[in-house]
Amino acid sequence: MALLPIAEAQARLLALAGRMPVERVPLAEAVGRWVAEPIAARRTQPESDLSAMDGYAIRFADLPGPWRVIGESAAGNGFDGTVAAGEAVRIFTGAPLPAGADSVLVQEEANRDGDALHLAGEGPRHVGRNTRRRGLDFFQNDVLIAPGERLTPARIALAAIAGHADIAVRRKVRVAIAATGDELVPPGEPVGPAQLPESNRMMLAAQFADLPVDIVDLGILPDDLVTLTNAFATVDADLLVTSGGASVGDHDLVRPALEAAGATIDFWRIALRPGKPMMAGRRGDMVVLGLPGNPVSVFVTALLFAKPMVAHLAGAANPFPTPRLVLLGEDLPANGPRTDYIRAVTLDGRVHPAAIQDSSMLRTLARSTCLIIREPHAAAANAFELVEILDIA
Template sequence: MLSYEDAVARLLAASAPVAPVEVAVGDAAGLTLAGDLAARLTQPPFPASAMDGYAIRWADMPGPWRIIGESAAGRGLAGRVGAGEASRIFTGAPVPEGADTVIVQEEVRREGDALTMTGEGPPREGAHIRTAGKDFRAGDRLIAAGTRLSPQHIGLAAAGGYGRLAVRRPRVTLIATGDELVPPGTMPAADQIVGSNGVMLAALLRAAGAEVSDLGIFPDDPAAIGKGLEAAKDADLVVTIGGASVGDHDLVQAALKDAGAALDFWKVAIKPGKPLIAGALGEARVLGLPGNPVSAFICAVLFALPVLRRMAGRPEADAMTTARLLTPLPANGGRRDHQRGRLTPEGVSAFESQDSAMLGVLARANALIIRPPGAPAAPAGAEVPVLALDRILGTP
């Protein structure tokens, strides 16, 4: 049985960045930039006013001035500001040729075309003007390769002259198995339960920047599972859910072998989620998750998310921290444990129930308390390693 560290290392060693694809800049949020992005434009493209007021020459201070026209956003003054002259100007408008300073409208009085200063005036030459290229210039690197694009990055890329971006977006196919499962929104019979894992993991993986295809629920039948695997052949990562153990109805391993998959390992020394399948199906990586909801979620966080980051060409997330235990924990056994807990500024506490089927507990947890194999009992006040879920799920 592999250790957690060895299992992650083997998964990452077998994974590589996927080929870039182009998407519209407005659709790229949450995806990973494939290459450095250099500005195609200069921003601002011209000296622009930062305030509403009047464009003047600093040499003409303290006035008075004669107003010769107006410069508005998208419609600059055609002429030149000469000695003793001023142009009405608005925020974002081009500063007319000849002018080098803006005096704000609250510090002047206008009577017809005559302008006089009534306040202290601009503090220096160049006041209230955004110089050309103050934000960036054509050729400047705007965003580094491997950046997960935020809404702010989208705005920057658009301002830099881009309508489409080259990104890495791993394709994931989900295959859930189980005769007892019915789709969400379906009323289960007496011997059935709702299959919540597919929609939960699809949401998790999409939030990580993957393109997810959820093929739905397959019965515990090797031929049916094989059809699902055939439909998943173009994915970068195939994730099966359930059927990963050794019971009579755990048929995923056999179906994978029948489909020609090469299995790398099975079983990892962790709790929850010991039955974990890893391998390859053609060019796709395969990750077989256990069927218990909490086990499936935690294994996806621990193993699927690092693989997706590697496929996207993004660095590992730094979501580990330490926190003070608010309640004691007993000694741990031989497998690395991931206790669902609540992290606050005061410290962290584990929920009383750690059952791997308890979605209610998982939904209230914002942290996993890491208990290394063989860890001794930890009293209240001890510092323990913690995986902050909000950090790992929201890490760009």
């Protein structure tokens, strides 16, 4: 069976399911979610001309003064009158610019004696200096945030100042996580000679932590076809992610259990190192992802497939991680027929691959800050060449 290229596998994975239903949530609960409907401004910001500095509101045509101070304008408490020729109003940052005034003389360039005001510097260099004009940020009905954009803290603030108290987003994704294998025991419990502490569920949950998910922990499932089938047939989730049992050995029962539970496998085995024995399909409306068992393979396949699938379901316009170019710190050999994701660290503007790349070595992964991407059949690369990386820390 030919191995499926990564880009094709990613496209086929996203095609397995559409977006989650839309719901409205308060702004305080919307951070990290993806916008489902355009967010348009319900007001203009600022709604009037404002001062950008502490000083005096004046008419530019009256320079170089002098002026008579006729009042004060503060944020939330503006001056109701009109500034006429030779007049000025004491003004503070964020306060509305009085009618008639068109510029602000900063207080460092002003000399005031009672109500008499004189120029003590260069003064504003042009009309409108040291002011923020109405609509400088946006006007009412401007579309500020498009569907598919993520609600970062700055976008939350933008939505709030635009007049929104709640936002239309996609429902959180229910993600079921299961580890499979008779050799696995929960972390912290005694480990026998043929056993191993289970780590993949914890790692997957941590990888999903910054996404809008509700985790369903199916625990550690034994290498038993009936037990696996029952678990997969009864789970209520939008996405089922398993680790282990996805290869072709006698004890690799995830695929037959999924099929016995009513799942259809769309693809299996991809041109990826680490992580070749990965499968994807559907059981009803639920997407299923069978990841390998080795921890590094789980991490990489989750980064490239599981996390993007969650982001896609949650409404992301661009769910996949974005690589960047960095100078290589040392030579790399030519690559084989699979796309290789090499654990590495960035130091002094260059990237350095780890010496050993075994897919069971969590210590190397934990020390890594990025993955070097090596395309299939890539030629040998020399130090100081540009290579693509994915940041992971």
